[in-house]
Amino acid sequence: MKHFYxxxxxxxxxxxxxxxxxxxxxxxxxxxxxxxxxxxxNIVRIVVNCKDLNYISSAGMGIIxxxxxxxxxxxxxxxxxxxxxxxxxxxxxxxxTDIYDFVKxxxxxxxxxxxxx
Amino acid sequence: xxxxxxxxxxTIPSKTELLKMVVELTxxxxxxxxxxxxxxxxxxxxxxxxxxxxxKHSYLRKKDKDIRLExxxxxxxxxxxxxxxxxxxxxxxxxxxxxxYIREKRKSGLGVELMRRIMDSVEYKTVNDVxxxxxxxxxxxx
Numbered sequence: 001m002k003h004f005y006x007x008x009x010x011x012x013x014x015x016x017x018x019x020x021x022x023x024x025x026x027x028x029x030x031x032x033x034x035x036x037x038x039x040x041x042n043i044v045r046i047v048v049n050c051k052d053l054n055y056i057s058s059a060g061m062g063i064i065x066x067x068x069x070x071x072x073x074x075x076x077x078x079x080x081x082x083x084x085x086x087x088x089x090x091x092x093x094x095x096x097t098d099i100y101d102f103v104k105x106x107x108x109x110x111x112x113x114x115x116x117x
Numbered sequence: 118x119x120x121x122x123x124x125x126x127x128t129i130p131s132k133t134e135l136l137k138m139v140v141e142l143t144x145x146x147x148x149x150x151x152x153x154x155x156x157x158x159x160x161x162x163x164x165x166x167x168x169x170x171x172x173k174h175s176y177l178r179k180k181d182k183d184i185r186l187e188x189x190x191x192x193x194x195x196x197x198x199x200x201x202x203x204x205x206x207x208x209x210x211x212x213x214x215x216x217x218y219i220r221e222k223r224k225s226g227l228g229v230e231l232m233r234r235i236m237d238s239v240e241y242k243t244v245n246d247v248x249x250x251x252x253x254x255x256x257x258x259x
Contacts, residue, residue: 058228089159098215
């Protein structure tokens, strides 16, 4: 039984990734593949819409951390939106909320990218 | 003090497929022992991190090794003991530096820090080639 799903869309060179369910060390490769696929297509403005993400362990956070430098070097960024309070608490525990841009919803995250382009 | 006998013990094979089951089990045990729901979820995450480290670093992702989990309760808190063999864990005593990790493009290194920030105590020891990770969470911090 699958506990994690992922899909993404790209519009105007801005990607939105939709992780859904339970993201842990078992399924983190699929999350990483999605990020790598975007980077290989030179998409570096990335929104991770967490509205359906119920759980994240350090394995998932590690992927968000591991590619940030490359993405910012290429003048892009990773923004996280629609994060539920439980998952936000976990991001906050390790200090991600000081480093990443957490935005209320997808439209706001996309508009922030459009406003700086 | 916790009783010598665990309230529950379970031995699982070293497969990441089972992480979600362990998370659900731990959350359930914490919840029935009157931990707040958000604390139960975090305790479960700490156990996920510990088990993931065992699978990755002590068993080098071999799937046929044993990991034993023991849950002890005493009304005031929850103690979780994880017993495994393989390569003994080597833990950094320093905290994490996220900016440095990002510069170094690191994809790991957050798990033990999460465990330390969630639980009131996290201790590792190795005795006669058997490794122990013992974590305690009190209902009200002591």
